[in-house]
Amino acid sequence: MAITGIEIFKLLPKTNCGECGVPTCLAFAMSLAAGKTELAKCPYLSPEAKNKLEEASTPPIRPVVIGKGEYAKKIGGDTVMFRHEKRFENAPAIALLISDDMEESDIDGRIERFNTLVYERVGQTLHGEMVAVKCQSGNANKYKALINKVVQKCKASIMLTSNNADMLEAGLSVCTAARPLIHALTKENFDRIASLVKEHSCPVVVKDDSIDAIIELTGRLEQSGIKDIVIDTGAIDMQKALENQVAIRRAAINQKMRSLGYPTLVMANEMSGDLMKEALIAATFVAKYTGIIVLSDFSGETLFPLLVLRMNLFSDPQRPLATAENIYEIGSPDENSPVLLTCNFSLTYFIISGEIESSRVPSFLLVKDTEGLSVMTAWAAGKFGADIIASFVKKCGIADRIKHRKLIIPGYIAIESGMLEDELPDWEIMVGPREGAHIPAYLKTWN
Numbered sequence: 001m002a003i004t005g006i007e008i009f010k011l012l013p014k015t016n017c018g019e020c021g022v023p024t025c026l027a028f029a030m031s032l033a034a035g036k037t038e039l040a041k042c043p044y045l046s047p048e049a050k051n052k053l054e055e056a057s058t059p060p061i062r063p064v065v066i067g068k069g070e071y072a073k074k075i076g077g078d079t080v081m082f083r084h085e086k087r088f089e090n091a092p093a094i095a096l097l098i099s100d101d102m103e104e105s106d107i108d109g110r111i112e113r114f115n116t117l118v119y120e121r122v123g124q125t126l127h128g129e130m131v132a133v134k135c136q137s138g139n140a141n142k143y144k145a146l147i148n149k150v151v152q153k154c155k156a157s158i159m160l161t162s163n164n165a166d167m168l169e170a171g172l173s174v175c176t177a178a179r180p181l182i183h184a185l186t187k188e189n190f191d192r193i194a195s196l197v198k199e200h201s202c203p204v205v206v207k208d209d210s211i212d213a214i215i216e217l218t219g220r221l222e223q224s225g226i227k228d229i230v231i232d233t234g235a236i237d238m239q240k241a242l243e244n245q246v247a248i249r250r251a252a253i254n255q256k257m258r259s260l261g262y263p264t265l266v267m268a269n270e271m272s273g274d275l276m277k278e279a280l281i282a283a284t285f286v287a288k289y290t291g292i293i294v295l296s297d298f299s300g301e302t303l304f305p306l307l308v309l310r311m312n313l314f315s316d317p318q319r320p321l322a323t324a325e326n327i328y329e330i331g332s333p334d335e336n337s338p339v340l341l342t343c344n345f346s347l348t349y350f351i352i353s354g355e356i357e358s359s360r361v362p363s364f365l366l367v368k369d370t371e372g373l374s375v376m377t378a379w380a381a382g383k384f385g386a387d388i389i390a391s392f393v394k395k396c397g398i399a400d401r402i403k404h405r406k407l408i409i410p411g412y413i414a415i416e417s418g419m420l421e422d423e424l425p426d427w428e429i430m431v432g433p434r435e436g437a438h439i440p441a442y443l444k445t446w447n
């Protein structure tokens with residue numbers, strides 16, 4: 001945001017009512033300037049202040065929401081060139097292409113893969129978000145039938161793609177409520193598609209192989225009040241497409257060119273006939289700087305690594321992934337089950353809980369809040385010492401759920417065992433393995 005906290009404060013009502021979630025207008029102004037809250041949280045802004053602040057607070061890459069309700073996918077919103085400068089904001093949508101010239105069995109297979117290729121990873125659910133429904137047949141009824149099927153069966157936001165404006169209009173007529181992304185508006189169909197998009201309040205893709213032409217098209221759309229725009233340079237040569245992504249991002253972020261400040265789209269499905277190569281191409285565009293990546297098909301071995309890469313790049317580098325402090329039951333533990341302790345760094349939690357699960361020994365896992373730090377880092381930072389652990393064990397209520405008094409601590413903090421015995425005199429402190437992989441063997445004979 002280019003505007004400072006004090007400049008924002010001058011435009012606020014200054015009543016300190018607290019309805020925005022912070023106690024004062026000044027605190028809200030500072031949070032807004034830091035990008036930690038949203039303008040909409042203050043309900044008392046004058047229309048003039050709202051307009052001024054909205055314009056000033058819009059990120060250099062405008063955020064665009066595609067779809068509605070539970071399937072809405074937000075893309076764009078970025079403010080930096082590189083993740084380490086702050087963070088990347090909204091992860092790109094991974095889209096699956098389904099075309100109306102495909103065999104019915106092929107379409108059904110894609111819909112099934114879209115709905116079932118869903119993964120849990122460090123507490124997050126990973127999956128594709130969008131289906132690009134393409135009209136290849138030139139038959140409006142066939143296209144509409146496919147769109148209806150996809151809308152009914154896919155848990156997805158929808159993109160309608162065709163180079164025929166008649167087909168796009170026909171397609172839109174059966175899925176207006178889903179607020180689909182229209183692909184694409186060009187120089188040739190500008191008036192017709194722009195009026196369709198305006199009438200139905202849908203986001204639209206502007207497509208041209210010339211960046212100068214895209215600047216002109218987005219400028220015209222903005223003048224007519226259409227701001228939910230995605231850019232497609234149409235490049236299907238990987239080097240050219242990558243150059244375009246970087247050029248657009250640089251122009252929007254470094255040169256503050258509003259007319260290129262929109263998320264982009266890449267048709268990775270047109271860049272290779274090989275699914276594995278396509279996934280590698282898509283991985284490049286996850287990193288640089290695409291808002292929507294269309295794939296020709298989903299398969300577990302290509303989609304999963306792509307989703308994990310995306311999750312890693314779009315996590316906040318200033319905030320470690322953390323699990324909530326709690327007593328976690330693994331299996332169905334009873335009063336005689338072992339009690340293990342670990343930190344709340346998500347990766348540690350999922351490794352340890354996975355190893356306990358594979359041991360088939362029902363257990364309690366105590367997860368102490370270490371601000372997302374791993375065992376050794378938390379210990380070195382003084383957040384996982386004997387006094388802190390003892391206080392947590394006493395307060396968490398585990399003693400009411402077990403008959404024994406044995407606590408298994410991570411092998412890496414064995415040095416704390418003596419002090420823990422002093423802090424928890426009723427407990428026997430057992431030093432567990434240093435490596436998670438050794439937990440199953442350890443639990444077989446823990447008692």
Ligand code: SF4
Pocket residue numbers: 012013014015016017018019020021022023024025028041042043044
């Ligand atoms: S809701 Fe608005 S008026 Fe109330 S404290 Fe927050 S910023 Fe100030």
